Amino acid sequence: MATIKDVAEKAGVSVGTVSKVLRNVYVRPENRRRVEEAIELLNYQVNTYAQGLRASQTYTIAIIVPDLINPFFALLVNYVEQVLAAIGYRLFVCNSHCNAGRELSYINMVRRNKVDGLIAVTYSNSTEYENADFPLVSIDRHYAGESCCVASDNAMGGELAARKFIDTGCRSVIYIHNGSLLEGETLKRGHTFLNTCRQAGIRSTEIHFSEETTLDNVRIRQIEQFISQSTRDGRCDYDGIFASSDVHAMVIRRQLERLGLKVPEDLQVIGYDGMRVMNVGGYYVSTIVQPVKEMALACVDNLIRRIENRPYERSVILPVRFVGGGTTKGDPDQPDPEAEADLTW
Amino acid sequence: MATIKDVAEKAGVSVGTVSKVLRNVYVRPENRRRVEEAIELLNYQVNTYAQGLRASQTYTIAIIVPDLINPFFALLVNYVEQVLAAIGYRLFVCNSHCNAGRELSYINMVRRNKVDGLIAVTYSNSTEYENADFPLVSIDRHYAGESCCVASDNAMGGELAARKFIDTGCRSVIYIHNGSLLEGETLKRGHTFLNTCRQAGIRSTEIHFSEETTLDNVRIRQIEQFISQSTRDGRCDYDGIFASSDVHAMVIRRQLERLGLKVPEDLQVIGYDGMRVMNVGGYYVSTIVQPVKEMALACVDNLIRRIENRPYERSVILPVRFVGGGTTKGDPDQPDPEAEADLTW
Numbered sequence: 001m002a003t004i005k006d007v008a009e010k011a012g013v014s015v016g017t018v019s020k021v022l023r024n025v026y027v028r029p030e031n032r033r034r035v036e037e038a039i040e041l042l043n044y045q046v047n048t049y050a051q052g053l054r055a056s057q058t059y060t061i062a063i064i065v066p067d068l069i070n071p072f073f074a075l076l077v078n079y080v081e082q083v084l085a086a087i088g089y090r091l092f093v094c095n096s097h098c099n100a101g102r103e104l105s106y107i108n109m110v111r112r113n114k115v116d117g118l119i120a121v122t123y124s125n126s127t128e129y130e131n132a133d134f135p136l137v138s139i140d141r142h143y144a145g146e147s148c149c150v151a152s153d154n155a156m157g158g159e160l161a162a163r164k165f166i167d168t169g170c171r172s173v174i175y176i177h178n179g180s181l182l183e184g185e186t187l188k189r190g191h192t193f194l195n196t197c198r199q200a201g202i203r204s205t206e207i208h209f210s211e212e213t214t215l216d217n218v219r220i221r222q223i224e225q226f227i228s229q230s231t232r233d234g235r236c237d238y239d240g241i242f243a244s245s246d247v248h249a250m251v252i253r254r255q256l257e258r259l260g261l262k263v264p265e266d267l268q269v270i271g272y273d274g275m276r277v278m279n280v281g282g283y284y285v286s287t288i289v290q291p292v293k294e295m296a297l298a299c300v301d302n303l304i305r306r307i308e309n310r311p312y313e314r315s316v317i318l319p320v321r322f323v324g325g326g327t328t329k330g331d332p333d334q335p336d337p338e339a340e341a342d343l344t345w
Numbered sequence: 346m347a348t349i350k351d352v353a354e355k356a357g358v359s360v361g362t363v364s365k366v367l368r369n370v371y372v373r374p375e376n377r378r379r380v381e382e383a384i385e386l387l388n389y390q391v392n393t394y395a396q397g398l399r400a401s402q403t404y405t406i407a408i409i410v411p412d413l414i415n416p417f418f419a420l421l422v423n424y425v426e427q428v429l430a431a432i433g434y435r436l437f438v439c440n441s442h443c444n445a446g447r448e449l450s451y452i453n454m455v456r457r458n459k460v461d462g463l464i465a466v467t468y469s470n471s472t473e474y475e476n477a478d479f480p481l482v483s484i485d486r487h488y489a490g491e492s493c494c495v496a497s498d499n500a501m502g503g504e505l506a507a508r509k510f511i512d513t514g515c516r517s518v519i520y521i522h523n524g525s526l527l528e529g530e531t532l533k534r535g536h537t538f539l540n541t542c543r544q545a546g547i548r549s550t551e552i553h554f555s556e557e558t559t560l561d562n563v564r565i566r567q568i569e570q571f572i573s574q575s576t577r578d579g580r581c582d583y584d585g586i587f588a589s590s591d592v593h594a595m596v597i598r599r600q601l602e603r604l605g606l607k608v609p610e611d612l613q614v615i616g617y618d619g620m621r622v623m624n625v626g627g628y629y630v631s632t633i634v635q636p637v638k639e640m641a642l643a644c645v646d647n648l649i650r651r652i653e654n655r656p657y658e659r660s661v662i663l664p665v666r667f668v669g670g671g672t673t674k675g676d677p678d679q680p681d682p683e684a685e686a687d688l689t690w
Binding site for chain 2: 029032059060068071075077078081085090092094097102220246247250254275277279284
């Protein structure tokens, strides 16, 4: 186990400088950065008791999300902050951009008692989350140990999408996904979708684009290219496309329309998340709606219970619903009756 | 000036308990909340020197935005966090929901040296920002004293919208706005738009809906109702509508289409912000694009300069551009060539 001397040696500074950094006393920024890097490299754990300090609550929480560009993550952070503020907690936001190093920096803040707990939407293969020695609520992934996992019912979502395609007579469907293949709730979207379609005797396939959760221009071009390659003479190889998120479904729909295909007449598209035009308008595509407010509430509730040593749930799986958004057949003309409630609690 | 004894009396606790709260030592949550309330009610200022503590950098910044539901604010926070992370700073996010009390709680954190500085998108009439005694970068509003104001060139935006309507032959235009009427850069959107149209001899009017920055369902209904009342026998009283944000423009466009009007053939709509479908697709409406990345960079750069006592700018006004998004006449069929760059730095 690393000591404060090891950290000082690694950073090329005195033990006093390391001590100052630990106590949040001013040192030159360059030195502070070297000390923090050394602490993370050596995974140095501050022994707060040895320092004669009492571990105390900071009433701050950190949330790790891939980015705030995907509106689903922005809404999640919005609601998590709103629930936390109501009980006197403040929120650090960390956009990991799928960088495990950035995640580690927050994990270490919790370990050093500078943050009380962590909510993480992470697909990194960091081993820090298994048997976590800090209060952790994970979205979509289960870990060994004391953490809590909050997710929407991905199996239910996959089945709802499959049922819609089966009921409207699809004969060849595909699941197009992007994001981690690590074990977690989100994998059930595709598994259940494909199994349900296969059991109904429908030709079913899948394609995976990248382990990156963040959608970048390269990925968008790849998805567009795949749709183009699957389409010849105004006909697509598939008559039902299920995408792992609404952002992807929107990219797919746009490319189909560019190629002259009519959605939903020629083929149908279903996304996942339940995002609406600028969060106040209609749904972008037919979609599986994740209950984002309820997920935010469950995250905060269980994290605070864990921090305060009260009983909490190890797993919270919340129901989803299908909403027609114009990219599936037989969608109602009327907007979703529950849609209007989305701006209020 | 309030003393620690005043705080203890107001909170109904001992001076020792107040001291513990100030030093971040554990006290019962109920007591902590009462002490924090008393501190804010009395505007008690901790004298860090009298405490024998040295004011030290925390390498944390707080950003106050109305909410993360409006995608413009979510993108701004995304980029601010990205710039800060690159230089080793962490970010607290405060969704004020136009609540001045929530803003004050963060202002006091800066004053107590728990946060190094503040970036604020605020329309509250709080007097705390004038002659601020803490490092402050304000978006859109100028304050007396040492703060920095970062804004897009709202006058240029208003003029670009007016020129588009003038060039395409509009004869009766309206500026529909929502949000604060307090002095600030955003007021120039409407002023310059209306003045430019009037100088060109076009009938020009305006309507203001609410001082709230957050768009709620009541506000959406009011805007929809106004559009309905302005439309009779398939004709609207206006042939050019400029809205103070893309969210409003989108609500207006939707309502016009529900009433059977064709946009842009029957009348044109221009928004403000430059938002794109789920941040990766096309523009929702023709719009004045705010340079959100450059604004994020200017906010962080000037705030850090101010914190480190280096020279900084008191005012940064960044240029905007008009982009046709299908709701104005003569828009190009091709997507905006700069659009693809938006997901990368």
